[in-house]
Amino acid sequence: MAQKGFYYDMTACIACKACQVACKDKNDLPVGIIYRQVRTFEGGKYPRPFAYNISVSCNHCVDAPCVKNCPTGARTKRSEDGLVVVDESACIGCQYCVWSCPYGASHFVEEKGIVAKCNGCVDLTSAGGQPACADACVMRALEFGDLDELRAKHPGAVSDVVGLPSSALTKPSLVISPKAVAKK
Numbered sequence: 545m546a547q548k549g550f551y552y553d554m555t556a557c558i559a560c561k562a563c564q565v566a567c568k569d570k571n572d573l574p575v576g577i578i579y580r581q582v583r584t585f586e587g588g589k590y591p592r593p594f595a596y597n598i599s600v601s602c603n604h605c606v607d608a609p610c611v612k613n614c615p616t617g618a619r620t621k622r623s624e625d626g627l628v629v630v631d632e633s634a635c636i637g638c639q640y641c642v643w644s645c646p647y648g649a650s651h652f653v654e655e656k657g658i659v660a661k662c663n664g665c666v667d668l669t670s671a672g673g674q675p676a677c678a679d680a681c682v683m684r685a686l687e688f689g690d691l692d693e694l695r696a697k698h699p700g701a702v703s704d705v706v707g708l709p710s711s712a713l714t715k716p717s718l719v720i721s722p723k724a725v726a727k728k
Contacts, residue, residue, distance in 0.1 A: 547606060547626035548664060549691040549717025550678075551698055552599055554705070554726060556685040559584055559597040566680030567601065570665065577651045579662040580677045585707045585726070594725040598707055599686060601677065602649040602662040603716030604628045610641035610650060610661075626691075626717060627664040635659055646709040647716070664688065691717050704728045 559582050567573075567580040580601035588594045604627050611619045611628060618634035619641055621627070635658040642650045642659055650661045665675035669688060673679070678686040687694065695701060701719040703711035705726040711718075720726075 546624065547604075547691045547717055548669065548689065549604060549626075549694065549719070550601070551687040551689070551694040551701065551719050551721075553683075553685040553698075553721045554596055554598065554723050555721055556683045557582070557597045557599060558683055560682060562680040562682055563599050563677035563686055566676040567662070570676040574653065574655060577653060577660075579649070579651070579660075581648075583707065587725070594723075596707075596723045596726050598705065598720075598726075599677070600647055600649070600708070600718075602628060602645075602664070603647055603714070603718045604664060605717060606715035607713075609644035609646075609714060613640045613644040615640060622666075625664075625666075625669070627666055627669075628661075629663050629666060630658075630660060632656070632658050632660070646713055691719070694719050702727070 561582050564580050564582050582597055582599045584597050586595045608628050611621055616634045616636055618631045637657045639652055650659050653660050674688050678688050701721050703718055705720055705722045
C-alpha cells in the first residue's frame with residue numbers, strides 16, 4: 545500500500561497560520577474546531593531562549609489507534625493512499641477516536657453528533673493536487689505526497705521532535721525538518 549503523508553519544514557515556518565485558516569475555510573468548520581493547528585513551543589532562559597512552531601493535523605498514521613478503536617468501522621484507512629477517512633453516516637459520535645489519538649486530531653462536532661478530522665483534502669489530492677493547508681503556506685513549509693518520496697526528497701527529516709508524542713506509538717505519516725532545539 546502506498547502511504548501519503550505530510551512534510552513540514554520547522555525551520556521555514558513563521559506561524560502565520562495561513563495553513564490553519566485555509567483548512568478551516570475549505571472544510572467550513574464551526575467555531576472551536578480546527579483540523580490543522582499551529583502550536584508554538586517556548587523554552588530556555590536568558591541568554592539562550594528558544595521558540596519553534598509545529599503545524600499538525602491528522603497524521604494518517606500507519607498504525608492508527610482511531611481506526612482500531614472505532615466500534616462502528618466509521619474510520620478506515622484507504623488502501624490506495626493510506627489516508628484515514630471518516631464515514632460520517634456510520635459515526636455514532638462515541639468519541640473513542642478522540643480519546644485514542646495522541647495528536648488531538650479528531651474533533652467532536654456537536655451540531656452533527658459526529659467526530660470529524662482532516663481527510664488530507666482527499667478530493668484535491670486524489671486529483672493530483674495538494675491539500676488546502678499546503679497550498680496556502682506562504683513559506684512552503686508544508687508539502688503532501690508519497691511518504692517514501694518525501695523522505696528521499698528531504699534527507700535528515702525525522703518523525704520525532706520535542707512537543708509531539710513518540711512516533712513509535714502510531715507511526716505517523718509525517719516527516720519534519722526540525723530546528724536544532726526540537727530534535728529528540
